[in-house]
Amino acid sequence: MPRRRRRRRTIGPLTNITRGPGAWSVHVTRQGRTFTAWFSDAVWGGRQRSLVEARYFRDQLLLRIDPDTRVRRRPPRGTRRGTKMVGVRVEPHVVEGRAYRRAVGEWVDEDGIVRRRRFLVQRYGLEHARRRAAAARKAGVAETRRILLARQRGDAAWRLANAPPRPRQVRDPRSRKGISMARRRPRS
Numbered sequence: 001m002p003r004r005r006r007r008r009r010t011i012g013p014l015t016n017i018t019r020g021p022g023a024w025s026v027h028v029t030r031q032g033r034t035f036t037a038w039f040s041d042a043v044w045g046g047r048q049r050s051l052v053e054a055r056y057f058r059d060q061l062l063l064r065i066d067p068d069t070r071v072r073r074r075p076p077r078g079t080r081r082g083t084k085m086v087g088v089r090v091e092p093h094v095v096e097g098r099a100y101r102r103a104v105g106e107w108v109d110e111d112g113i114v115r116r117r118r119f120l121v122q123r124y125g126l127e128h129a130r131r132r133a134a135a136a137r138k139a140g141v142a143e144t145r146r147i148l149l150a151r152q153r154g155d156a157a158w159r160l161a162n163a164p165p166r167p168r169q170v171r172d173p174r175s176r177k178g179i180s181m182a183r184r185r186p187r188s
Helices: 047-064 126-161
Strands: 017-020 023-030 033-040 088-095 098-108 114-120
Touching: 017 047, 023 047, 033 047, 047 126, 088 126, 098 126, 114 126
Parallel strands: none
Antiparallel strands: 017 023, 023 033, 088 098, 098 114
């Protein structure tokens, strides 16, 4: 049965950008850190201009930060069975009626496909097979991260090169002119 390739996650025109009341907001989260910015229509001179600036901010941010490497599925139960290492396990393996044990290192590559490296316990010994599986997984995860980072930065650079010119701010963002003080919360 041929392997099914998963669709590549791409950054669309509004990825990480949401519309709020009178403004666009950008929220990007990587490894527990959240980067946020707010682009008001009044400051940038309209809805479309503030969206252009929000996209520019997002693409500049994606040039600087690491890629999104989260795996969007539940990990199978027992993936650390007997090894106390994430992505490394010892499993039985049967060849022509003979039972063997092998250490398996698993990771998800840049296209969303699960990759595995297997090491026979009978050949390497249990501890050495586990260490080799962990090292193979670590190398695979690092290679995936490198490829995703290059892909993210290349896409962001292309979007910045083909983006419309940046708008100028129409108003000072710290100005209180035009803001109803009755609806505003007092500063603390």
